[in-house]
Amino acid sequence: MSRLANKVILVTGSATGIGKAIAKRCVAEGAQVIIHGLEADLAANVVAELGSHKAVAHVEDLTAEGCPQRLVDLAVKTFGKLDAIVNNAAMVSQGNIHDTDAAFFMKMISVNTLAPFLLIQAALPELTKTRGNVLNIGSVNAYSGEPNLLPYSISKGGLMTLTRNLGDTLMRENGVRVNQINPGWVLTENEAQRKREHGLKEDWYTDLPKVYAPAGRILWPEEIAAAAVFWLADESGPISGQVMDLEQHPFIGRNPPKDSSTIPTK
Template identity: 55%
Template sequence: MRLANKVILITGGYTGIGKAIAQKAVKEGAKVLVNGLDEKFGLELVKDLGTENATNLTIDITKKEAPKLLIEHVIQKFGKLDCIVNNAAQIVSSTIQNTHSEFLIDILKTNTVAPLAIIREALPYLEKTKGCVLNIGSINAWGGEPDLLAYSISKGALMTMTRNLGDSLFRENGVRVNQINPGWVLTENEQNKKKAEGMKDDWYKDIPAIFAPAKRLFSPEEIAAAATFLLSNECGPISAQVIDLEQFPLIGRNLPKNWQGSHN
């Protein structure tokens, strides 16, 4: 098994990509601490994974005490820590018109500041196991959609943090830090969000090719498969790297012949 005997902390692990990573990690032999905001979902996941393989802690990662409590919990339960997956994030639409300073700071607290605080708190334990960190970003880190301004800023900052720590921590502490930037993923939250916006229940079955050449979105399990490689010993000394998981090139894209968008 690819993650045998590893202990992994996963924030935002009750649903979506985080849940898929937790499920895959346990299947590959790991023990996990999953974190989220809805205790009901956390308990259901732990029951599904088995209490011998998983535990949960429901807490907002932006709380000052959260990093310490998370690390204490995982050490008390499993005795060590090999990997952190910083997956928790706020995904909120915003533009220049409504991205006020207070709003941006709130998004940054969850998407950038809290992951840094968790890494800092966990570093002594990760150093002992020569462990690793995997940050879950977004392709929006490269610029972002017009109505995802604050989110895109926060993921761009996370990406810079990954490259910086992936170099310095690996050189000085033996701790690898990498990042996955997923494209459009069909999570439960994404399905519910689009339905709340008035789209039909099966909206994801009719995605324009400009957004999804495969005519479908990524599944959380596909992101988890890539995460498994970066969390495992198979990837060797890979650190400070950002892997984009997208269906099309972010630069130099060939638009469909019938594309009616801007040619500027």
Template identity: 45%
Template sequence: MRGLAGKAILVTGSSTGIGYAMAERLVAEGAKVLIHGRDRGEVDAAVARLGPATAGATGDLAEPETAQAIVDATLAAFGRIDGLVNNAGIYPRGILGETTAAFFDHMFAINTRAPLLCAEAAIRAFRAWKSPGAIVTVGSINAYCGLSNLTVYSMSKGALMTMTRNLANTLGPERIRANQLNVGWTWTANEDATQQREGQPPGWQNHVPLRHAPTGRIMQPEEIAAHTAFWLSDDSAPVSGQIYEAEQFPVIGRG
């Protein structure tokens, strides 16, 4: 164990995909986890699979009040909150020249505003308990540029890097840490469905060009979960304000 035993952690968007893998890893390392999602059936199923160290809450992060509600649910379930993983996010495609205000606002509401509101709610709880806390925000390699059909998504993730550094700079004296994982291409059921809709054949994830994945495959959710557990744990303290590239290749200076 690495300093996670007994800690209560909220993971947004954790009923499926990468978030579920994070919850599974945290439970395996002794933490208690609040499973969050929009679909009650998916949340209940995740809680049933992961067992008594978990509890569930539903809520749409596009609604501002959800952030406080799920932090309150964590406190109600476990009596405390020691960590927050801002994992939930959306990545609909867009076309340059056709971006609408509604598309932009929805993307930023979930990918950028919600992580800030969740962080603020968690910070209030950390302060109330006068104890250190850890925030890990899931960003994306796309934050540095991104593809032409992911312009608004990339912008939403770029803003999170500034948020993470700002939180760390502000909260350091209170021993509240904030770090970010800029995650590279990772397999999930949703990503699989997206790629197949865009013309990729079943099993595409095992035949990715080495240019995009030097190991010949894209990353798996459990691999991202391992990095998340480290940044939440006491093993990574007192480091804060870091943007950690969870990717297979160097982001800067790549030939």
């Protein structure tokens, strides 16, 4: 039996990377999905791959006023209801205490923390009807992060607190579960491109120091998607307000030796 049969799931940032993998896995498990992203061609490609009877796309910046409500309305108009949202869309950019200005910091918070809150707020009436759930996609950087990922790490820390807080509140008041996955270093299209832009070789991910990749490789988006299904499915029962780290080593308190490679880990 399909684990997500007859469910309607909205996945933000699903034109590429982890979000795309989650959307594809959701459809494979019997769901219908709303694809969201900033690139119209990439979003259209995902819908074409999944089939228009299984997916519909919406292209818009999540921080645009009214975007969360438009996404919810599209789900209800197209598929008749909304069972779950996956807050996956995120801004990933470097910044530290010395080079981060207020505008950059606020943009990071707006995309990575405020936008998920506003989407939950907009979706809550529909999720209450279906006793649905929310899955936030965070990062292991939420616990402290790297020096050059300061604003990003703070934004993901805020998202984790949002998950813990609403996981309690919405379960008691609305019957809606809220949980979170914190991925480690994942080989997405965007991550591969970022590292090439940083000057690394084309196949940089094939030869990583064991301190960063004990398994000899980093995570695949499909592995994050496999874990997401558990939280989106009814089999996770009443569990709410929980955060699950998905990384191949214990991140907290694990500091690479000073002579190790300087490849950033996330």
